[in-house]
């Protein structure tokens with residue numbers, strides 16, 4: 113049984129996949145409370161599927177890009193749980209998860225883009241071929257610089273309709289599709305390392321200011 | 325029943341700490357520090373610290389288990405610092421602790437960082453005297469606490485109203501051209517200096533301050549006084565006697581800390597003073613506290629320097645005490661709270 117979750121957006125999404133399909137999928141009710149909600153959601157998913165933690169055979173985790181704080185909650189949970197249970201942990205780019213759902217549900221049938229909210233008036237963005245194979249990205253940039261008439265899945269299209277007028281498909285990654293992507297090897301499997309794409313905000317201090 | 329085997333996780337600032345204790349016995353205290361990554365910024369950068377915690381977490385858990393010679397599955401409970409501290413940093417530790425609790429099917433205790441600084445002394449000097457007076461001094465906190473029962477009853481008597489004591493050490497070190505973190509460097513260089521070379525101010529010790537802030541601290545004025553003194557000396561073209569300034573500054577900090585701690589102990593009628601936090605590693609503070617306390621018939625307990633700075637063992641020690649006293653574990657939706665009040669020992 114594969115456990116999958118993604119914390120790269122304001123919501124937490126958790127799913128279990130039994131090898132043929134996702135059997136449980138849960139989404140948090142409150143935004144931005146990844147640290148509080150992820151573990152209880154995993155616990156609930158196991159209970160709803162009627163399995164115990166020892167039944168888990170692998171973990172799939174969204175590695176972003178996304179807001180750092182939430183992203184780290186997902187990654188440290190995946191790594192630690194994988195370590196305790198001695199099972200492998202696979203990372204998947206969270207934009208790939210949106211792309212695969214968009215392709216497999218028929219929302220797109222040509223080259224397209226996935227864009228999500230990167231805050232600071234920027235988007236995280238990647239380009240895919242009609243089959244959901246990533247051609248470019250992920251990167252972070254201003255929407256105007258990446259404006260495109262191509263179909264755009266992900267929440268970025270709704271936030272910046274002038275740059276991305278052709279909004280399609282899912283707005284955020286779903287753990288069910290993440291689980292399918294890992295099980296069916298539909299996405300590139302990565303190490304569970306966060307895709308920050310931005311350096312930490314930190315400036316070296318100048319000489320201390322005189323006080324007199 | 326044998327004592328519980330408890331694993332504790334600490335990530336409130338720049339140290340990723342994982343400690344393992346059995347009751348009052350320390351088995352492992354693994355710490356990974358990102359301090360070098362912060363040095364060039366002259367202080368801890370929260371995002372840098374959070375990133376480092378994520379990378380260090382599993383290797384540090386692994387190292388703690390290897391040192392303790394225990395298997396994770398033998399752990400009876402998980403304890404974790406859930407506040408106060410840097411929000412993003414705390415979250416990494418709390419999430420890791422929940423994953424351990426979930427993966428092991430064991431209870432989790434989300435505990436207060438300050439109370440953990442108190443509880444750690446049990447690993448070195450046995451059960452805490454009840455009550456005891458705790459003075460916690462570090463880069464993030466400076467407080468005087470009355471500790472009745474470290475698992476339930478911690479009462480704040482006073483705290484800093486501006487900079488923390490360790491912060492003053494860092495800032496003065498920077499003024500004197502010494503590296504970050506400043507505490508150990510000032511301690512070392514002050515040994516060659518004259519501690520009465522400059523008579524720096526003792527914050528909140530004037531009579532009018534004692535009315536409102538008897539057990540509170542203030543170090544920002546002291547820091548400014550040192551800066552003024554150094555600037556005046558530089559303007560006059562004379563060399564700055566770094567060792568003498570460091571020794572005089574350190575004397576001023578320690579004098580205020582010890583004076584107020586002993587005043588609080590006497591006022592509260594408490595015979596045991598416990599000093600914890602990174603600044604408790606300062607050799608002058610230890611010596612001065614011992615000397616002045618014994619004159620008043622007060623016993624002083626200071627854990628060894630490695631247990632004074634932030635670490636996982638202190639969290640495990642408090643967790644073990646929670647188990648021993650039958651406290652109710654935390655829920656799995658336990659939040660990290662960057663401004664957790666010291667009166668909330670267990671969340």
Ligand SMILES: [Zn+2]
Nearest residue numbers: 441462601634
């Ligand atoms: Zn501390």
